[in-house]
Amino acid sequence: MKSRVRVSSSETRSVFSTAMKHTYSHQHPPQRGAIAALFVILLPVLCPSFFAPLGRASPSIFSEWNAPKPRHLPLLKGALQLESVGVQHSDVWSPLVDQGWKPCNKSADTPVLPRKSQGYIQVFLDGGLNQQRMGICDAVAVAKILNATLVIPHFEVNPVWKDSSSFADIFDVDHFIHILKDEISIVKDLPRDYGIAAIAPFSHRLAFDNMPVDIQRLRCKVNFQALVFVPHINALGETLVRRLRSPPSKTEHLANEYLRETTEENVNRGNGKFVVLHLRFDKDMAAHSACDFGGGKAEKRALAKYRQVIWQGRVLNSQFTDEELRNQGRCPLTPEEIGLLLAALGFDSNTRLYLASHKVYGGEARISTLLRLFPLMEDKKSLSSGDERAKIKGKASLLAAVDYYVAMHSDVFISASPGNMHNALVGHRTYENLKTIRPNMALLGQLFLNKSMGWSEFQKAVHEGHKNRQGQIRLKKETQSIYTYPAPDCMCKV
Secondary structure, eight states: OOOOOOOSOHHHHHHHHHHHHHHHTTSOHHHHHHHHHHHHHHHHHHOGGGGSOOSTTOOOSSSSOOOOOOSOHHHHHHHHHHHHHTOOOTTTTOOOOOOSEEEOOSOSSOOOOOSSOOOEEEEEEOSSHHHHHHHHHHHHHHHHHHTOEEEOOEEOOOTTTOOOOOHHHHBOHHHHHHHTTTTOOEESSOOTTOOOEEESSOTTOSOSSSOOHHHHHHHHHIIIIIOOBOHHHHHHHHHHHHHHHSOOSSEEEOTTSOEEEOOHHHHHHOOOOEEEEEOOBOHHHHHHHTOOOSOHHHHHHHHHHHHHHHHTTOOGGGGSOHHHHHHTTOSOOOHHHHHHHHHHHTOOTTOEEEEEOSOBTTHHHHHHHHHHHOTTEEOHHHHSOTTTTGGGTTOHHHHHHHHHHHHHTSSEEEESSOSHHHHHHHHHHHHTTOOEEOOOHHHHHHHHHOTTOOHHHHHHHHHHHHTTOSSOOOOOOTTOOTTTOOTTTTEEEO
């Protein structure tokens, strides 16, 4: 994972640099000092990219933050010392036992497609991949309720990620139509001579409570059966899964620094296990949390300014101290903290860890401790070549789709903080009875505030606080989403 500095206005910078070099070489020392000072003053204007957040693993260079150092050094030392002993809990990879719940394969009533549709309906969906996913499920339900023909939903361009991917770019349209053919009528495009009911925006327009059983189960049928990714996303996802399960023994270099397996025996071995870590620790989340992440005064100022610009300072957490927020479990776990949690649960330096994230605020310095604990950490770039990623390059939704696929095929999934991806995968993996660790945010916040706690005490508290947070069925409560809590609406007792 390499840092890259992207600088716009390169021609201006090049011309200015050349002129400065020529002028500087012909000046006396006092004049040189004055010109150097002028250069420092003009640098932010000529090279604004140096003073803004950069890529996935790159902080801004000057004003954004001070490189964070480990904040929990005694715990880190304890975890690393345990590594040298080679202790790992035997049950850390154990799959979930049968919990007595299975997906309800049949609707409450036998699906009957109405003879005549009452018209056409199309919805316009914004947000990221998982918000759009929920919107699609609700759109199908609304079409069913209204006895309408659904036109394939339209995806708005995401204002944050600038992603123009359409439904057909992400999901298999033919599969979608086939799975739902007995439920509703679906067309790819609106016939020219027909009117349509268009709903924009559509997000969160359908309640989760007091709905007919068949509508609830239809929503789950869409989410867990009808929505599959297009073949090239599945193929890339499967390639990453295979490489995670079968680390290369004999290798050759690819153009983009990836080491590929060269023997069929190794490719087909596939007996390794791996964890997927969804690490959402971008600037948006860090700022909105109003927590202190150890980047010093510069980072605090930068995040406060960001809150003011984006939300005009209206952030609820801002009224609390960092200690209060951590005691309440409101602070997202840093890469260092999620690494310590995984180590305390029994994962060691031999663990294959797949990092599912767009970018990490603070860059390589922020994830260095996590990498130190888990040196076999991988991501899309480390596991594949540029050619293999060509179809998803620069497409946030497609990149997220690949991560979603890998996460659904992992032995263990864990997320560093709640969010749409976390909620979607927790629900889907619950539906499939797959091991999913939900960090006890309030407990961890309190443990990390205790600077006198040793590793053994920390590890014991972590185990105790997470023994019932590893995929056990949780029944949906009022107002909760069936996409996160599919039981009992979409899962039946057996």
